[in-house]
Amino acid sequence: MTKINPFKPNSPVPTAMFAGRINEVVALEKGLYQTKLGQPATILMTGDRGIGKSSLLLFLKAVAVGNIKSPEYENFDFLSIHIPVSDKLDIGTLLKLIERNISREIGKVESIRSFVANTWSFIQRIKVMDSGVSAAEVDSEVELQLDQFSYSLAETCKRIVKPERGENKKDGILFLFDECDNATPLLRIGYFFKTVTEALQRQGCDNVMFVVAGLPDTPEKLSISHESSVRIFTPLKITELSLADRIYVIDKGLEAGNKLNVEQTTISDAAKDQIAALSEGYPHFIQQFAYSAFDHNTDGEISLEDVFDSAFKLGGAIDAIGNSYYASAFNEKIKSDEYRQVLSIMAEKMNSWITKAQIRQSFTGDDSTLTNALQALTTRKIILKNPSKIGEYRLQQRGFALWIRLFGKRNRDKK
Ligand SMILES: Nc1ncnc2c1ncn2[C@@H]1O[C@H](COP(=O)(O)OP(=O)(O)OP(=O)(O)O)[C@@H](O)[C@H]1O
Ligand SMILES: [Mg+2]
Missing domain, CATH: 1.10.8 (Helicase, Ruva Protein; domain 3)
Incomplete structure (x- = not known):
């Protein structure tokens, strides 16, 4: 009889199988508690591919909506809105997505339905900006949209935190933005967070919490549209499990x-x-x-x-790991075995800095090939060049380094 395999290598872990991360969970629950009390938390969660960001967001969501009880606090009851960011998402679509989520979640309650419809009616008027519109016009249109959006969000949050007609009282609104490393400049994601958090504060709305998650380059994505937007966040780095x-x-x-x-x-x-x-x-x-x-x-x-x-084995765990995350970078973006050898040498140090001289000691090709390899790998963003030390490089991600090491070992074992 075939058994059902409980392990989940390809999706965020269900809350029943979520393990560890005590410190992170404590920090996030504290954020919920403070937001409930009117000191809103704004958190930027970063970590490598497959380190468990989405799983942690799902766990937080379950705590926030009261499906899991935190040992420290009474059951929470937040309205939770989950936005996976894709490279297709622009700011207009983002605002529409949020409106749709809010209407779906709280528009069900009869007494609040017309309030939601009225408060969010501006969404219908969001224009699609075509290529004929000047950059300045786009900017001012976005500013107006964000102003209306923040007002509507503040009104909605105030209404559900202090309900008027016997509706259930909520603790606030929790936004979970996942995969923010996918953000393109069209999303203006840093500008969005900076503008909205400040506007909410001005309007006396203190019960909205933002958690923003993505790969370690997410801060750079935020600063493209607003240089200082990263500073509004409390950083939460997700690292390897003990x-x-x-x-x-x-x-x-x-x-x-x-x-x-x-x-x-x-x-x-x-x-x-x-x-x-x-x-x-x-x-x-x-x-x-x-x-x-x-x-x-x-x-x-x-x-x-x-x-x-x-x-x-062929088709075993290491192949599966490579196929889901790393194989395209290793096999498709890099056509030369010598370049792959450079990566294997670098992987011995995981993703720590390694000098060109150190790589040269183990590299079997000639010097100009090594120079070309380092240049090409840097351009393709497979490795990073140390901006403060000449001739030092490192792999972008520990997970990738680990995979190269295991994969190399598999190939050696096969021979
Ligand atoms: N706390 C945890 N307990 C058990 N399994 C976990 C935990 N966190 C993550 N996992 C498992 O690890 C894998 C990766 O998790 P997840 O998708 O949450 O990572 P991620 O950081 O969001 O990855 P990506 O960068 O690709 O979005 C999944 O198979 C998931 O089931
Ligand atoms: Mg994820």
């Missing part, structure tokens, strides 16, 4: 699996430790190694051998 948390992720996953399946599965301590070590704390890697080992296992106990075989 060893204990990695084990907890595996235990929680298996526990969920054993609820779903009649046939039970266990795992040896050595197998767990190996998954924890291979993953280096990347939850995405833990889920994938555990998924593949669960899949590979036939006798009900996941052993060290199951972990190794399923990780390194």
Whole structure:
């Protein structure tokens, strides 16, 4: 009988399987509490691919709407609005999306329906700016739109925090903006946050919390449209899971699996430790190694051998990790084996800085090839050049470095 595999390498983790991140959860819950009391929190969550940003946002959402009780506080009851940012999103569409979410969430209540419709009616008049409009005209139109938007948001928030006609009282509004590294200049995302948070404050609306998440280059995306917008945020960096948390992720996953399946599965301590070590704390890697080992296992106990075989085999965990995140950067953007060799050498230091001289020691090609490789990899944004130290480079992401190391090991083991 095929068992249902509980591990989730390709989607944010369901709240029941969410593990660890105690400090981050405490910080976010504190933000909710303060926002409820009128000291609104504005948080910028950054971290590598697959480190667990979206999962943490989903967990926060569950706490905010009262589906999960925080051990510290009474149940929260926020209105929560989740916006995944894509590279197609412009500011007009963003405002419409928010309006639609608000109408959907609170427009259901009869007594508030006409209030919502009236307060947000300006949305129907948002113009599509065609190419004939001058930049100055676009700017002033956006300014007017944001002014109306902030007013409508403030009125809506005040109404649900202090309801007038027997509606349920809410704690405030929580905005979750995910994947903000996708933002293009058309979204004016930094300008949006700066303008809206200031306008809300002016209008005495103190119960709106913004959480903005994305890859580590998100701050740069914010500063394109407003240089100082990053300063309004409290930074929250998401890093690798501790060893204990990695084990907890595996235990929680298996526990969920054993609820779903009649046939039970266990795992040896050595197998767990190996998954924890291979993953280096990347939850995405833990889920994938555990998924593949669960899949590979036939006798009900996941052993060290199951972990190794399923990780390194063709089509195994490492291939899957590469296919979902890194293979295109490694194989398609880079056509030369020598360039790939440079990346492998750099990956030995994960994503720490390494000098050209250090790379040269292990590189088998000639000097001009190395120079060209470093230049091409920098231009393609696969590696970063140290702006304050000449001749130093590093890989952009630890996850990518880890994958190159494991992938290289797989290829060596195959030979
Ligand atoms: N706290 C956690 N407990 C268990 N599994 C987790 C946790 N956080 C993340 N994961 C798992 O790690 C993987 C990546 O998580 P997630 O999608 O949240 O990361 P991300 O940082 O949003 O990635 P991306 O940069 O690609 O958007 C998923 O498989 C998810 O199930
Ligand atoms: Mg994500």
